[in-house]
Amino acid sequence: MSSSDEIIRQWQHFSWKDKFEDVLGKNVELVDTQIECLKNSREKTSIWKLMIKDKVESIPIVLKIYKPPLNENHTVEINMYLKANKILHEFMPKVYWVESNVNTNETWIFIEYVEPLRGQITLVPKHYDQIIPIVARFHAQTFENRIFQHGEVFGSWLPNYHSKSMASERNKHIKNTKKYLDLAMKDPSLREVVAPSYNIIQQILKKGPIYFPEIMQNGQSIIHGDLHVHNISCHNARKDQDWQIRLVDWESAKYAPVWFDLVVLVEILIDFRTDWHKDADEIRKHCVHLYSEEMKKHGITFQTDPLQLLKMTYLQRTLEKRLLNHLRRVLRGEKSVLLKRYLEKITTWGQELGLY
Template sequence: MTKIGNFGGYEHGRTDGFRKGREDGYRKGHEDAQALSMNPPLHDISLKWREFRCADQIASHFGSPVVLNDHNMECLKETGKSSIWKLEIAANQQRYSIILKIFKAPVNEQKLIELNMYRKVKSILPDLIPDIYMIVEGVNGEDVWVFMEYVPQVKGQVIFTPDCFDRIIPSLAKLHALTYNQNFYKNWEVFEGWLPLYDSDASSLERQKNHERTLEYLDKAMENPELKPRLESSYSNVHSILKKGPIYFPELLHAGKSIIHNDLQTPNMGCHNVAEETWNIKFIDWEGARFSPCWFDMFNLMGVFFAYRKDWRGDEEAVIQRCAPQYAAEMLKYGIQFDTDPVMLYKMAYLQRVLERSLYQQLHWGIDGLKQVYLLDHYLEKLNVWGKELGLY
């Protein structure tokens, strides 16, 4: 017969041991949580910063050793294509914000355009692109990391009104003048093979395809119960205009081509000095860059703004009458003179872009149910009014 012993003492000891273990585990967990709050684990950015010795390479831009603040990192934007982080470093006994833009693999044509603007064109446009501190290839496989100057976006710094165009146009004209016609081609080896050209065979073919698709979708829209009422009064004029395409204004080509930014929204323009009369704009997010008629960027700057901002449309004509000549005057400072009236060139650029791209986009979205077509009516109005004024019908 087996002797069981003091069973009650065993149970008491087991209970005490369980309680003590639980208390010790709680205390250890609390201590670990406190330690983590004081020294949280390093973010992947901090680990890669050390792995690629970023501090050593970035130090040359600041003239002193650089230290990354591992615990002050803010993700400003996250998409499937890229991540944008605002980091903090210490240098020269001061704190600085810098930007890390992570281009996620695969690096497609649009990403390559922006990367090459940073890799190759910064020296040609030194004051118009943020300073590039370091580019790291092959991170986590095929990602590309670009460390660059932090330039506060115009968006959020000011209440944006058409008066802001006056302060942006000098920097825009400088961008265009530095890459205008022969200024571009003398640096052809920098751009060859990666920057889209307006008059290339590929661009011409795409323009022709868009032209054909626009005519096709215009007719489809007349069979769409939602779009037909919006198109009926304009259909004849627009159809007649489209038959003259896809190049509607040779004057635009004669006026010259430059590198255009192609997406001049306020988040894509940075400025350190918005409190001053003159803004030194640095342009951000270059994936839409191309060598095209320089006046297209005036449409990208002003035309798109007025298309979306109904509250300012009553001032549109007056702003055009002021800003188009201002742009021409800024270009003249670089020795570039336009033979055609600047207001007419602006309106030509507006209609050319609508006819070769924006009208098709609106019709495509509406017929295929992809997005709301908020701008269709405004574009049709411009085609009717300015199309007649410029002799397109």
């Protein structure tokens, strides 16, 4: 994978100093000693934090490097930065430019550095009051027919939840979920965990791959697709209000039901945060109400009760893929914080919502 020495070589080879001067309107230099690798992913992508400076200040820059062959997620993210940024720039870091011919066939993207939310604050439920209105505004931009205003921007590169390919993936995952449930029942350490809900889940899986048509009927837009706290950055989170939020890591973006983002943002975090469990009902009700009220401000209402939509989407997401992922993980000998929560919620919410 790329190294700091290679970045310095390419910086000089492509005269990126001059490009930054054009973009920023000032004379800058790369600080060779402040090149930091933030993430290295299986020799396919890497994320770096660079520091450039002029005579007055130092400016942090994010460099994301994609090595070929590009998979679909990489293509989606590159196009989000190249094309969708024109429409969704309010919710994304500033893209300085994309260099598509580094080392012949690598893509290097230079992006504004926005400080991660995590590290600035310890997230507590009241912080959702700052985050959720931004998410609602983001969804409203391309909600249902509104996306057609930008047809020239969002082409075949953007995955669509209703597409045949994604439907095929869901069917394949459900088939594999049944298989891995059976394997879990044969594993002495897992059988005790899975057995109480095994018959119920096998019964529910027969109703897939779409368990709740209401999720689609209540509206779709471009969603982030992986909207957890690690992918939220903010210039001023230490202030009590008016956060300047930017979303990062757009590899999972797609045109899909809006409530998928709320599930990851709210419900999955509740699952992880054991200190929130005693107040879980209050937290999710507040977040759902806040999101619905914010969407109303953009002329969008939901036909189905929003709290039910959150629960439906949680079960849809879990049954179509996440349960399978965590069964596999545990059968490989890895730990899963979420498996028990998934099984419990499929059973309790499945009955509440009429799945069995």
